[in-house]
Amino acid sequence: MDAIANPFSPGAGSKPPELVGRDAILDDANILLGRTRAHRSAKNMILIGLRGVGKTVLLNELQRRADKSGCCSLLEEARENQSLAQLLAPALRKVLLQLSPTAHVSDAVRCGLQVLRNFIGTFRVQMGDVSVAMNLAPLTGQADSGDLEADLPDLFIAVANAAASCNTVVVVMVDEIQYLSENELAALLVALHKVQQQGLPLALIAAGLPVLPAMAGEAKSYAERLLVFPEVGPLNEAETARALGEPARAAGAEFKHEAMELIYQQTQGYPYFVQEWGSAAWNIASGSVITLDDVNRASELVRGALDRNFFRVRFDRLTDSEKRFLEAMAASPISPVRTGQVAEKLKVRVSNLGPARAALINKGMIYSPAHGELAFTVPLFGEFILRHASDGAHARRTRL
Template structure:
C-alpha cells in the first residue's frame, strides 16, 4: 500500500498514530496539574522504563497537557556530558522572559532573574554568549552558597513564586533522568521536597531508565514519598491490537487476527517494535487486509532494519570487553541475571568483569533491577547479541 500514507511512526520520540495503554498516567498528570494549581499536595511523577517503551512520547504528551492546564513548561534532556545546571539554565531563563511578558504587576519575575544570575555565577555555567537580563544584578545571598542542593532549591522557589505572581504554574519535564549524577538527582528531590512544604506551583516530571535502585539514603526515602513511580512497560495484547488497528481504520484497511497475533508475539508488546512491524507490514501489503503472510514477509526486513539502527548504534559504542559481557548475558535466558553467573560464563572473576559492568551501567545499556541482578535496558537485546556475535569470546579489560 501507499508508503507515503503509511500511518506508523517508528522513531525516537515520534508520536504514535494511536497512543494506547497510557491513559492512567495521563489521568495522573491531569490530577497533579490541577491539584498543584490549587495548592494541594500531590506526588510528582517519575516515569521509568526500558528503551523504546514510549517515555519520551509520554513526556511530550504530558507537556501538552500542562500547557492545556495553563502551565508554563520547560522540557530538558539530561546527557552524560553536561551538568544539570548547564541544561537547566537556558530554558529557565527563557521561561522567566515568558513570565515577564504576562500581564500583572509585581517584582517576583525580576527577582527570579536576579536569583538565576547568582546561581549561574556560582555553578560557573557558560550559557553561550547570552546574558541574563543585562541590567539585573545577582541577588547576593540567594542561590550562591555553592551548595548545589540549597541553591537549586532557592532557584526553583524563586521561579515558582514568579509564576504564582503571574497567576500561572510551572512544569519542569526532564527526559533521560538516569544520566543525572547522584548528587544532581538528590538535589532535585530535595528541592521538590521544599517546594511541596511551601506549596509553590511547580511540578516536576521525570522520565528515564529505572533509577530508584540507584538512589540511596535520604534521597531514596524522600523520592518514595514525593514521587509516584510509574513503570512504563510493554503493551498488553489488546493494546497492541489497538495500536495497529486504529491508525489503519481511516484508510479502510484492517489487520487480520492472525497478523495481529504474530506482531504481538514478535514484539512482546514493545511499542517501538510494534511501530516497526506495523510500518513494514503496511508496505508489504498491496491491499486490505494485512495478513499473517505480509507480516511474515516483512519480518526479515524489520529485523535487518533494527539490527542496522536501533540495536547497532548501541552496539557500536561498546568496547570489546563490554560486548563480551553483554554476549555472556544473552546466554542466560532467565529474568534474573547475576554478575557472578556472567563472570563464570566468561571464565573470569567478578572482579575482572567489574569495570565493564560499571561502564555498561553508565552507558545506559544495563541496569540493576534488584541488588546483585542486572538486566538489559533494551528489549530483545539478548537475541540481537546472539545474531551479531554468534560465537562467545571472553575478552576482559
Template sequence: MSVELYDPVANPYAPGAGTPPPALVGRDQIIEAAEVALSRLVASRASQHLLITGLRGVGKTVLLGKVAAVAERLGYRVIRVEALGGEDTISSVLRQARRILEEFDGGARVTRALRSIESVSLTLAGTGVSVERQAHPDREALSDVITDVARAAEEAELGVMLALDEAQMLDRSDLRRLLAGVHRCGQDGLPMFTLIAGLPNLIGEVAKAATYAERMFQVWELGPLSPDEVMQAVVDPAAELGVSWDVAAAERIVDLSDGFPFFVQTWAYHTWNAAMDDPISLSDVERAVPNADHALDASFFAARIARIPASEVAYVQALASLGAGPHRSGEVAAAGGKATAEVAAFRDRLIHEGVIYAPRYGWVEFAIPHFDRYVMRVMPPS
C-alpha cells in the same frame, strides 16, 4: 485492494526515538494521574510528582512529551531535558529556566531567580536584567534555582514543570540538588511539578539521592502492552484510513513485538509497506520480515553495540548467552570464564551506559528488549 493503495507516504505507523505513535494505547491511567496532579498544583493543593521507569522502547519519552503537552495546556512553562551526564544537562536546565524568567516583567522574585542561575554557572549569556555576578559558581545553588523560578512563576500566576528524561544518567549530586529544590517547593506550596523518566534502576538512584524521595513520587513502571492493546495500536490507525487487518496478521504482530511499543510500530510500519493483500494478511507480515529485522538491527540494536567498548563486549556476550534475564552477577561472570570481582568494573560501566541494569542486588539484565537475541545472532561468544 491494489498494492498502490498502501501508499508509504500515508503509512500511519511511526517507529522512532520518542516519536508519538498514531494511537497511544495502554497509558491513559498515567496521563490521567498526571493531569490530576498538575491541576491540583495550580489549585494550590499538594500533589505527588511522577516517576516513570521501563526498558528501552516502552514509550517513556513519548509519555513524558504527552504529559508536558498537558502541562502547557494547563498554563505551565516546561523545562524539558534529556540527561546526558556531565555539564550539558544542568546547562540546559539553566538556559530553559532563564528563558522562562524572560517572559516575566521583572521584579524582586525574577532578580533573585537570575542570581541563583548565575551562582550555578558564570558562563550563561546576559538575560537583559542587571544581576550582580557571584565571584565563584556554587553548584549547591541548583536547588535554589528550582525554588526561585517557581516563586517567580507563582507571582505570574503560572506553574513550572521539570521534565527529566534518561534521569538515571544524571550525576547523583545534581539529582539530589534538583530533588531538594522540588521538595522545598512542595513544602512552600509553590507550583512546581516534576516528572522524571528512566531505566528501571532509576528508582534506586532516586532513593540514594534523597531519603525522602520515595514519598515525593507516584511510581509507574511501564511494561509491554497487552495483546488487546497491541491489536488496538495496529488496527485502529489503519482503520482511520479505510484499511483493514486480518486478525491472524495483527496477532502475528503481537507475537513478534512481545508488546514493546517500538517493536509494534516497527513491525506494523514495514508490514504496511510490504502489503499486497486486502485486508493486510499474515503473508504480508511475513513479507515484511527482512526489512523489519534489518531496521531493528541497524538502528535500535546496533546503536547500542556501537557504544560498548571492546573491553566490555565479552561481558555482554556472556550475559546474552544465558538468555532472557535477569541473571545473577556470578552466573554472568562464570559464563565468561571470570570471577565476579574481575568483571565488576565492566558491569558497573554497562549499567552507567544504560545497556544493562540491576533489577535487584546481585542481579543484572539487559535494558534493551530482545538484545540477548541480537547479540547471539551477530556476535556470539567464540
C-alpha cells in the same frame, strides 16, 4: 500500500498515530498538576522504562496537556556531559519571561529573575547573547553560594513564587534524567522537597531508565516520599492490536487478526518495534488488507534491518570482554540475571566482573534493577545476541 500514506511512526520521540496504554499515567499526571495548582502536596513523577517504550512521546504529550491547562512548562533532555545548571537555567529564563509577557512584571517574577541571574553567575552557565535581569538591582544571599544543594532550592523557590504570583504552575520536565550525577540528583530532590514544604506550585515530571528508583534512593533517603516512578512498559496484546488497528482503519486499511497476533509475538508489545513492524507490513501489503503473509515478509525485513542497524550499532561499540559479558547474560533464560550466574558462565570470580559491568552500565547497555541483578536496557537485545553470538565468537577466534 502507498508508503506516503503509511500512518506508522517508527523513530525516537516520534508521535505515534495512536497513543495506547498510557491512560493511567496521563490521569495521574493530571492529578499531580491539579493538586500542585491547588497548593496541595503531591508526589512528583519520574517515568521509568527501557529504550523505545515511549517515554519521550509520553513526556511530549504530558507537556502539551500541561500547557493546554494553563501551566507553564519546560522540557529538556539531560545529556552525559552537560551540567544540570546549564540544562535548567536557560529554560527557566524562558519560563520567567513567559510569566511576564507584558511590561508589568510582578515583584515575585522580578525576584525570580534576580535569583536566576545569581545562579547563572555562580555556576558559570553559558547563555549565548541573552542577558538576564541586567537592569535589576543586585540581590545577595540567594543562589550565590556555589553549593548546588543550597542554590538550586533558592532558584526553584523563587521560580515557584513567581508562578504563584501569576496563579499558574511551573512544570519542570527532564528526559533522560539518569544522566544527572548523584550530586545533581540530590540537589534536585532537595529543591523539590523545599518547594513542597512551602506548598508552592512547581512540579517535576521526568523520564529515564529503570535505574532511577535506586539512583534517587541513594541520592536522598526521602526520595520515595517525594516521587513516584510510574512504569512505562510494553503494550499487552489488546493494546498492540489497537496501536496497529486504529491507525490502519483511519487510513482505510485493516490488519487480519492473525497478522496482528504475529506482530505481537515478534515484538512482545514493545512500542518502537510495533511501529517498525506495522510500518513494514503496511508498505509490503498489496491491497488494503494486511495479511499474515505480509507480516511474515515484513518480519524478515525488519529483523534484518534492526540487526544490522539498531542492535549492531550498539553491540559494535563494546570491547570483546564486554561482549562476552553480554553473551553470558543473554544465555540465561530468565531476566534479570544474577551477577553470580554471569561469573559462573564466564568461569571467573564475581569481583573480576566489576570493570566490564561498570563500563556496560556507563554505556547504558545494562542496569541493575536490584542489588546483585542485571538486565538489558534495550528490549529483545538478549535475543539479538543469541542470534549473533556464534558469528561473534567465530570472528574473535579468527582474530586470535
